Amino acid sequence: MSPNRLIAHFDLDAFFVSVECLSNPSLKGLPLVVGGATDRSVVAACSYEARKYGIQSAMPMRTALRLCPHVTIVPGTRGEYSKYSRIVTEIIAAEAPLFEKASIDEFYIDLSGMERFFKPLEWTLALRQKIIDQTQLPISFGLAANKMIAKIATDAAKPNGWLYIEAGKETDFLDPMKVNKIPGVGDHTYRDLMQIGIETIRELRLSNPDLLTRHLGKYGTDLWNKAHGIHAGQVTPYQEAKSVSTENTFDQDINDSSYLLTELVRMTERVAYELRQDNKMAGCVAVKIRYPDFETTSRQTTIPYTFYDDELIPQAKLLFQQLYRKGKPVRLLGVRLSELTDEARQTNLFQDVNRKADLYKAIDSVKNKFGKGSISKAGGQQGKK
Structure with a gap:
């Protein structure tokens, strides 16, 4: 991994919920979910207060109501989400040398080599503050030597925080975490790893790569590399798709x-x-x-x-x-x-x-x-x- 590589990952915290709270400040602090109220509906997003009850995105609404009967449900305003996503995209596009829009509320910025022109951490902090000032939305970021570490750092920094993982300190950061903190490790893979005695990223890092390959195929080698903080994913330049x-x-x-x-x-x-x-x-x-x-x-x-x-x-x-x-x-x-x-x-x-x-x-x-x-x-x- 090149020591000069530097990637920032921005993620708007509980984006749909945050936008709803902007429209109706009385919703702040409540266990809140965005979605429909019918039996067929699912949770589109939930507040941190709702998560304390075990509510998660994409969960059936009836399950959310069972976990927290007094949860507040709002139907969602798609137009507002699109509007705020566009505003944040425009702010980043005006400032960033190279960025990727990974989702409606998630962005990667490649700052590799930009230390010759500015201090990357200070620049990233200033950009975050500009987004907050212009939108009033909470946003977190992680700054690291690759996309994967930056994303995990963002998750660790939430809500509404930031975290800088200096090059060379990736394994110190990752070691204590459960393996399902690695993006892409779902419940099925997590259970498979625990069955062979691997629960933390440190245990994954110190494991025998051949053992992982026998149990998970080529994906085992990929996970072993990720446990060492190795990830070669590139920031894909954002451009408006063709019409x-x-x-x-x-x-x-x-x-x-x-x-x-x-x-x-x-x-x-x-x-x-x-x-x-x-x-x-x-x-x-x-x-x-x-x-x-x-x-x-x-x-x-x-x-x-x-x-x-x-x-x-x-x-x-x-x-x-x-x-x-x-x-x-x-x-x-x-x-x-x-x-x-x-x-x-x-x-x-x-x-x-x-x-x-x-x-x-x-x-x-x-x-x-x-x-x-x-x-x-x-x-x-x-x-x-």
Whole structure:
């Protein structure tokens, strides 16, 4: 491991809960969960006070209520989460030489070699304070020689703290911890390791690599390296994902607004389907209209991250109504979804989301089997020619 390598890991603490508390300060200090209140709902996020009762993210809501009957449940406001994530991303993008957005509330920053220009710890502390000042959200960071140690340090620093692990001191930091503190070590692997007498990272580090390979295959060697603080993962530069779009240049100019809206619905359904196939969500919708004289106009709007037709179509229709010159023939109509991301899938743990996800999974299954046009909304069928 290069001694010059230096990675900061930032994580917004209990992000969804923190945003809800900004909107309603009376929620602070309560055992609080974000999610739906139905039997099918799960916990999207929980406060540190709720965690004391054993409540965890992705836990069935009925289990959370059994553990803490007086827990406060709020339904969640996806638009606000998207907004604050964007604000933090913009702050980091303006300051950081190289950063990766790992999720809606988690970032890695590569500061390797930057000690020639500034003191990395002081710079990271200043960035953290800037985020807190501009958002009022708690955020923790870990600073270390690689991504793995930085992430573990962040977890150890929570809530709302920071930790710097100097190069060469990785094993001192890791040794006392349980092996499930290593990212990627789930319950199953943890149980397997305990069965061969390994519970702490120190015990893992001092174990025989051949023993680990026999029990865990190649993953055993990987874990042995991680127990020594070795991790070669690179910070992947953040960039806005490419958009998905579709356009239709009509054989004849169209001045029937109802037909144009029908076509708009069909096109939006199509690009939304493509998003779901790629496991991406969109944070921006745009509509383009071109008239017979080739005058082209477009308008876009930012939205809470989604890949659902019923959330994208109304936005596309609204943009069309704002753009369209009534009675004027249209040569081309287009829809584009941009600001694509997969990190916001974390926000998909709210009320009725499971039911909606199941519905769209069924719809997409039919489309995959019989073709994209095999099923569509009524608004996308009438007037089709």
